[in-house]
Amino acid sequence: MKHHxxxxxxxxxxxxxxIVLLLQSEGELCVCDLMAVLKxxxxxxxxxxxxxxxxCWVDTRREGVWMHYTLSRGSCAICKGLLQILEQHAYDLPEVASDRSALAAFLKEKPSGCS
Amino acid sequence: MKHHxxxxxxxxxxxxxxIVLLLQSEGELCVCDLMAVLKxxxxxxxxxxxxxxxxCWVDTRREGVWMHYTLSRGSCAICKGLLQILEQHAYDLPEVASDRSALAAFLKEKPSGCS
DNA sequence: AAATTATATCCGTGTCTGCGGATAAATCAA
DNA sequence: TTGATTTATCCGCAGACACGGATATAATTT
Structure with a gap:
């Protein structure tokens, strides 16, 4: 119960x-990506x-200096269900849309070193 | 976003x-019911x-001295989705089962005045 | 080793929230 | 009106958490 x-x-x-919604739409992000989008x-x-x-919402993967964050697939069945609900009811929020476009713009100009 | x-x-x-899970399984409860079950x-x-x-999770209905609480159906589409997820993933928790049986026992012996 | 880059943690401060006894408000009965 | 019952709010206290600059850690480069 406490866990839930x-x-x-x-x-x-x-x-x-x-952050969770950005990870859901993009898949994998590092801290500097999120700093840029969230300002x-x-x-x-x-x-x-x-x-x-x-x-138990995210997993990490280190790649050199960078720490990549992803939504932790594989654990917490309830989390998956909640993500589906979010997908249905949060993507029409203006803040979500602007975050996604800000992320796309940032990733486009980003030097390919930090992928 | 803040609202979500x-x-x-x-x-x-x-x-x-x-409380939310009890309201979901029972429909309508007053404060004294929840006091008894939750101790x-x-x-x-x-x-x-x-x-x-x-x-925006519950609505109230006053009936004399008693205030009845129900899950607020009708508002917050996202809430309904979340309730479905809860229904799937929380009812196997032992605490939920014991709460439900405690509620059933209490309602059985409850004087019919407060329905 | 030294410098650089990316990230994690520390720190003091302020706000929020939980707790539960005490009190107030609302309703009904006598 | 007085009293009883149910519920809502007040109160001080304690703990959790958000903030963001400062500092520490980790990995890479030179």
């Missing part, structure tokens, strides 16, 4: 919600990502 | 999660119910 509550708590912050300081982004990891 | 985050925040507390003081139960109401 924690899953919801992880989505109870607007920034974390934006937030690095410590803030890292802190929210750590929270999402503690709550 | 608030919807999740309402489910981020174990007690509120239990919590009245102020605690009322506070959580007020939080759920602020977050």
């Amino acid at each position: 509550a924690q899953i919801f708590k992880a989505l109870s912050d607007p920034i974390r919600l934006r 937030l300081p690095q410590s803030t982004v890292s802190r929210h990502l750590a929270y999402l990891k503690r709550s | 985050a608030q919807i999740f925040k309402a489910l981020s507390d174990p007690i509120r999660l239990r 919590l003081p009245q102020s605690t139960v009322s506070r959580h119910l007020a939080y759920l109401k602020r977050s």
